[in-house]
Amino acid sequence: MIGKGDQLAREIEKVTGSPEATWDLGRELAATLRAGHVLILTGDLGAGKTALVRGIAAGLGVKGHVSSPTFTILHMHEAGRPGGLALNHFDVYRLSDAQAFYDNGLDELVGQEAVSVLEWGDRVREALPREAIEIKLTFGQEADQRIFKIIYPDQDERGDL
Ligand SMILES: Nc1ncnc2c1ncn2[C@@H]1O[C@H](COP(=O)(O)OP(=O)(O)O)[C@@H](O)[C@H]1O
Ligand SMILES: [Mg+2]
Numbered sequence: 333m334i335g336k337g338d339q340l341a342r343e344i345e346k347v348t349g350s351p352e353a354t355w356d357l358g359r360e361l362a363a364t365l366r367a368g369h370v371l372i373l374t375g376d377l378g379a380g381k382t383a384l385v386r387g388i389a390a391g392l393g394v395k396g397h398v399s400s401p402t403f404t405i406l407h408m409h410e411a412g413r414p415g416g417l418a419l420n421h422f423d424v425y426r427l428s429d430a431q432a433f434y435d436n437g438l439d440e441l442v443g444q445e446a447v448s449v450l451e452w453g454d455r456v457r458e459a460l461p462r463e464a465i466e467i468k469l470t471f472g473q474e475a476d477q478r479i480f481k482i483i484y485p486d487q488d489e490r491g492d493l
Contacts, residue, residue, distance in 0.1 A: 365417065370461050376471075406422050417446065419446060422438070424451070425452045430456045454466075467482050
């Protein structure tokens with residue numbers, strides 16, 4: 333039956349039990365990404381946002397080491413091979429709101445030909461495309477358990493994990 337639910341955002345939940353498993357999840361996710369895709373990562377300090385970005389970067393095969401960009405706001409990683417995707421890795425923890433994002437000209441670096449991933453992206457949500465993928469990270473019951481809720485926007489053509 334075709335129901336109302338078909339119009340709703342789709343949600344997928346993944347649980348990992350180690351940083352390596354989160355890295356693998358990032359690699360899987362990377363395989364579904366295309367130029368211009370935007371990922372908003374939310375979750376407390378230590379939830380595993382940067383760990384997930386490491387996996388995404390490995391999956392895309394971009395250049396450079398992924399580190400926490402807390403003091404730089406943005407790390408740009410070039411594509412690692414011709415025709416490959418570049419990665420713009422933001423950490424907007426220190427930005428107060430969407431206006432600060434615009435004031436720094438950062439909105440111009442979202443989308444385009446790269447994949448953009450924003451740690452704490454919900455802080456500047458209004459400055460980001462409506463059709464962004466949102467990933468909400470929370471801590472599980474075990475010390476190394478992390479829960480990833482991946483929310484795809486309405487009528488999205490991207491593949492599910
Ligand atoms: N399942 C897991 N996934 C990701 N990180 C984990 C996991 N279990 C434990 N960790 C640890 O949690 C921390 C996550 O750090 P980080 O990725 O920098 O988080 P954030 O960017 O959200 O602040 C790391 O110290 C990592 O070793
Ligand atoms: Mg981080």
